[in-house]
Amino acid sequence: MTGIVIVGTQFGDEGKGRVVDFFASKSDLVIRFQGGNNAGHTVIVGEQEFKMHLLPSGVVQKKKSLIAAGVVIDPKVLLQEIEKITKTVGKPDLVIDPRAHIIMPYHIMLDEADELLRDNKIGTTKRGIGPCYAEKAYRSGIRVEDLVDETRLKKKLEEILPLKKKILENVYNYKNDLSVEKVFEEYAVLGEKLAPFVGDVSSIVNTALEEKKNVLFESAQGTFLDMDFGTYPFVTSSHPIAGAVCAGVGIGCSAVEKVVGIVKAYTTRVGSGILVSEIQGELADKIRAVGKEFGTTTGRPRRIGWLDLVLLRTAKRLNGLNEIIITKLDVLSGLEKVQVCTHYKLNGKKLEEVPALSSDLDKCKPVFKEFKGFEIKQNTKKYSDLPKNARNYLEFIEKELRVKISFVCIGAERKQVIKK
Ligand code: IMP
Numbered sequence: 571m572t573g574i575v576i577v578g579t580q581f582g583d584e585g586k587g588r589v590v591d592f593f594a595s596k597s598d599l600v601i602r603f604q605g606g607n608n609a610g611h612t613v614i615v616g617e618q619e620f621k622m623h624l625l626p627s628g629v630v631q632k633k634k635s636l637i638a639a640g641v642v643i644d645p646k647v648l649l650q651e652i653e654k655i656t657k658t659v660g661k662p663d664l665v666i667d668p669r670a671h672i673i674m675p676y677h678i679m680l681d682e683a684d685e686l687l688r689d690n691k692i693g694t695t696k697r698g699i700g701p702c703y704a705e706k707a708y709r710s711g712i713r714v715e716d717l718v719d720e721t722r723l724k725k726k727l728e729e730i731l732p733l734k735k736k737i738l739e740n741v742y743n744y745k746n747d748l749s750v751e752k753v754f755e756e757y758a759v760l761g762e763k764l765a766p767f768v769g770d771v772s773s774i775v776n777t778a779l780e781e782k783k784n785v786l787f788e789s790a791q792g793t794f795l796d797m798d799f800g801t802y803p804f805v806t807s808s809h810p811i812a813g814a815v816c817a818g819v820g821i822g823c824s825a826v827e828k829v830v831g832i833v834k835a836y837t838t839r840v841g842s843g844i845l846v847s848e849i850q851g852e853l854a855d856k857i858r859a860v861g862k863e864f865g866t867t868t869g870r871p872r873r874i875g876w877l878d879l880v881l882l883r884t885a886k887r888l889n890g891l892n893e894i895i896i897t898k899l900d901v902l903s904g905l906e907k908v909q910v911c912t913h914y915k916l917n918g919k920k921l922e923e924v925p926a927l928s929s930d931l932d933k934c935k936p937v938f939k940e941f942k943g944f945e946i947k948q949n950t951k952k953y954s955d956l957p958k959n960a961r962n963y964l965e966f967i968e969k970e971l972r973v974k975i976s977f978v979c980i981g982a983e984r985k986q987v988i989k990k
Contacts, residue, residue, distance in 0.1 A: 573785050573825040575812045576832060578792030579885035581839040582810070583863070583872060584832040585897035585979060587611025590627040590788045592977075592987055593830075597786040599778050600628025600635050601771070603818030604808040606642040606673060606702070608695040609790035610866025614982045618658065621866055625651045626788050629662040636771045639669035640808065640818025642702040644678075645717060645760040652767075666764065667771035667820075668715035674757070676734040676748060677701040683742035692804055693841025695867050703807035717761035718768055727754050772820025779825050787815045787826075793885040794924075802928060804843025812889040830976070831891040833882060833967070835899045837875035840865050847875035847911040847936045861901040876938065878911040879970050884924040886971055894971070896964060897979040900986075903946040908963060909938040912970070941966070946980050953978065953990045964990070 576593065578584045591613040594600050607623035613630045614620075620627075624647055626635040637643065643666070655662050677698030684701070685691055694700060705711040710730055716722040727750045738744040778785055791810040794800045799811060808814070812829045816822065836857060839845045849857075854874040857863070863872040885891065902908050914921040914934035925931050944959040953961070956978070968975050978988045 572782060572827045573779060573787065573821075575787040575789065575815050575826055575829045577789045577812050577829060577885075577889050577891075578810060579831040579833050579882055579889070579891070579894070580792045580837050580878075581794050581845075582609070582790070582792040583838055583840070583866075584792060584834045586788065586790075586832045587613050587622065587627045588979065588982065588984070589830075589832050589895055589897065589977075590786065591615075591630055592984065593786050594628040594631040594633050596784060597628065597633055598783040599775065600626040600631075600633050600786045600788055601638055601775060601819060602626045602636070602641050602788055602790065603638045604640045604810060604814050605790035605806065606697060606699050607644050607647045608697050608699045608806060608867060611790075612866055612982075615984060620655070620658070622651060623867060624648045625655060625662065625664070628786065628788070629655050629664070630659060632659060632663070634663045634665070636774065637664070637666045637670060638771045638775075638819040639667040640814065641667075642671045642673050642699060642706070642808075643714065644673040644697065645757070645764055649760060649763055664767045665769040665771055665774060666714055666767045668713065668718075668768050670714050671702055671706045671711045672714065672717050673698040673702045674712060675753060676731065676738065676746075677705065679738055679744055679746055679748075680734070680742070683738060683744040687742060690803070691842055693843075695865075697867070700807040714764070714768055717757060718765040720758050720761070723758055723761060724750075724754055775819055775821055776825075779821065785825075787819065789814070793888055794881060796888070799888050801843045801931065804841065828892045829889050831885060831889060831894045831973070832897060833877075833894045834897050835877060835902055836861075837878050837881070838863050838872040839875070840868070840870050840872050844931055845873055845875045846880070846914060846931075846934050847878040847938075849874055849876060857901060861898055876909040876911055876936075877967070878936070879967070880911060880914050880921060880924055882967075882971055883922055886973055887923065891973050893974045893976040895977045895979065896967070896975055899960065899964075899978055900946045900948070900980045903944065905943045907943055908941045910941065910963070910966065911936040912939045913937050939966075948981055948986070950980060950988060953988050956988070
């Protein structure tokens with residue numbers, strides 16, 4: 571293997587962390603290329619549970635872990651994670667690109683203030699992600715390179731902060747005690763602590779690829795939270811699709827050898843926005859409880875839907891998926907019947923993929939195919955030992971998507987991964 575990208579094919583929370591952990595064992599480098607601490611990746615090793623928001627999941631495997639230019643970094647969160655992982659696993663072999671943007675306190679305040687004022691609420695994680703990416707595009711952001719240099723940090727804060735304070739107070743009526751002095755004092759210390767980790771990620775990854783090392787790119791969120799191809803405006807502010815790897819890391823497109831899509835055996839979504847295959851009531855509550863479908867970052871209950879092949883066919887196109895991995899199949903265990911959304915109906919027409927117009931998507935109705943339920947035994951080791959009904963379900967997905975399933979996860983533990 572050389573350049574492998576792991577992407578979420580739904581709305582995030584597909585269980586990418588545990589899959590990256592699995593792949594990381596065969597990798598030399600693991601790289602995060604977009605998003606920020608809106609993400610939450612959980613890896614379980616024996617009794618230990620690791621919850622990470624910013625550090626690449628590869629740190630658990632003690633692999634060289636890199637945070638690329640396309641990520642937005644809350645330095646307080648990152649330092650807390652570094653401290654925690656240092657205590658449990660050991661000091662991470664971490665490199666942070668100097669071009670990555672910093673989430674400042676005014677971004678977090680703006681995220682909260684904006685959500686409060688909006689009629690059409692996005693349901694953001696309120697971690698300052700949107701305002702930080704907006705500032706980057708507006709070309710007045712503070713980057714890692716500035717954070718670690720006191721003179722640059724002070725100058726940037728003097729330019730930017732008074733304006734942010736005015737916007738917060740006069741537009742949003744958001745009271746705050748921000749001042750250049752206070753923020754500088756706090757953030758200069760954070761910069762000093764992060765300085766030893768700063769390095770040119772683009773260069774390091776390119777060299778590793780030239781040397782034919784195994785490089786794993788770990789996306790955060792999922793395909794339908796993509797800023798362009800997701801369910802806009804109910805999306806995140808970055809590109810969780812595979813194509814973002816190149817721009818986010820600073821590598822050429824030819825570096826990507828394989829794209830692996832992570833598919834949860836059903837669908838979940840946090841925050842607002844359409845979920846065509848959504849289910850409500852007792853059944854949704856049951857799946858939510860068994861699947862522990864509560865946000866790793868915000869603790870919010872996730873909305874539940876049946877597996878949606880319309881989303882997955884579209885995800886295959888958007889990411890160029892070479893194979894898929896099914897996660898959390900065990901969560902469906904014990905249900906009498908399991909449904910799959912095979913296509914949508916729009917004004918009497920059958921749709922196989924997500925329509926380009928959001929106004930059309932809003933009118934789509936799901937069409938389901940029913941499958942007999944199955945019981946998954948926790949200690950199943952071989953694909954052929956899975957119940958026939960479970961195999962029927964999986965093979966239907968494979969046939970419909972025309973993509974190979976490489977692994978099936980039947981539990982949160984490292985050993986509960988079955989090769990297909
Ligand atoms: P933001 O990324 O905090 O701006 O939130 C925008 C939308 O993306 C909201 O609906 C969030 O719930 C959703 N979102 C952001 N990150 C994640 C994630 O890691 N998993 C699932 N949903 C997410």
